[in-house]
Amino acid sequence: MTIEIRKVTVLGTGVLGSQIAFQTAFSGFDVTAYDISDDALAAAGDRITKLAATYRDEVPAAADGKADKSAAGIALTTDLAAAVADADLVIEAIPEVLAIKQETYQRLGEFAPERTIFATNSSTLLPSDIKDFTGRPDKFLALHFANLVWKYNTAEVMGTSDTDPEVYQAVVDFAAAIGMVPIELHKEKAGYVLNSLLVPLLNAAMALSAGGYAEPEAVDKTWRIGTGAPVGPFQILDIIGLTTPYNILANSGEDGQQLAAWLKANYIDKGKLGIASGEGFYRYSA
Template sequence: MPSLHHLTVLGSGVLGGQIAWHSAFHGKTVVVYDISDQALESYRLTQERYAAIYANDLGADADRIAATRQRLSCTTDLPTAVATADLVIEAVPEAPDVKTEVYKEMAGLLPDRTLVATNTSTLLPSDFAAATGRPDRFCALHFATALWAMNFTEIMAHPGTTRETLTAVTEFAVEIGMIPIPVRKEHGGYIVNSWLVPLLNAAQTLVTNGIATPEDVDRTFLVNGARFGPMGMLDMIGMKTAHDVLAFWGDRTGDAQMTANAVYLKEHFLDNGLSGVQTGKGYYEYPGPAYQRPDFLAVPGLDAVPSIVSQALSD
């Protein structure tokens, strides 16, 4: 099977936008599809942040950034978006009915050669295989947020996925600088989210229930030398994705606390137009979040003791 050079990404949100930019940076021709001009305009603005990150963190020069931009295009027209696609990566909201509807709408528009992958973080590819109209050419390809640094992707088949499809998709992952991680059985949550979602849910529970501040939750994590803590991770993942995951699994498992955590994210962030890094504010403000400051983990002076004691006593 020839190399997958022409990529279409469905969804210009946090991960969809990152997948598109990173793939274009590594030489792929990329079309980004979303349902509104407003969403695409927001993504175009976000590209400025990616350009700065790739220049500062990866040493990309101005010519390579310019070439990345030239390989990227955006559209709200689905037939145009997929007309020349070798691979379509679906990165729409983490809601089964939304994903299913997108696959059904797209099925009759795809060239015969086109492979399809879902970037779902918790759902199974077998949930959507039939809706794609090409279950043999469909699998999961799950990326992590901040993929320029967290450069791995999880590859998961469903029972109808062919070896040829997995081979081509895995080669694509390698070509864009990803470490392919095979998931040996279909598993909701894949590998990373099987431990990440419980971690983030536990951290959010501490905030939702007023047990700790977001900053103090992160301090207990950052003292181990991590680059960011659970609340910073929520900002990076994006509040919409985090809300959708917690709401879905809270409902499915009957977990009242997980549902309450989803409601907290909705009321404190989404209802106020805040999504985390993407909008410049979540638990922290960006750029330059507080947890990156040198004094974030500093031992306080004795003059801070009364305030700390008052918090412990809930004064």
């Protein structure tokens, strides 16, 4: 059986969802992006416009109007049934809250054709915690992207014990077709490879500042000088956006919840959400 993926729907048009949609359209696929409200889609339109400008500046292949054409070709909708009616692949990039994902997949399973493959971009949740809500566990797996997909172009592919090997391979091939480097995991691991390494670093950095040991700037400076890394953990958090780490921490153990409360009170409640809002741990010019 040959599985062909041409029509792709991305659920969720936040920072990473918009990037996934744009990169997929830029690679020649038919893309629809779904979100829950007109306001969310208006914000997505702004993100996609900015991504077109970024690609023109940073991606050599974006010459001759390709970036603008890719942006214009992404269909935006708040109608979930219409968004997935003819999809070969649905990539879910909604908030990192298990109950929200489970409820979304129950609805998605009712609307999508039987052939449609479902892939979660969840950062830390196991696909096994979601698969029974999809109605098609054999066609469900995880496909995880790193933020700034045109630059940090990994795509981690992780199935469950129920995932059809041909579906798994089709998603690996799709990842390569949109310019990603597929990273194949042999069994489930919360956090995959990237976040199994990254999340403990980010949490340790936040614990240092929340505990009053060092300011974010000092933590980042130490990491950059000591390891030669181009950016520090708080700079990474600003790139990711603070909402995703907050959701992860708020749904973890007591230590994580304490960090979540610190993050919320000192940053999120003040509108400091990261680069996308103009300020997080650092301030950014327009």
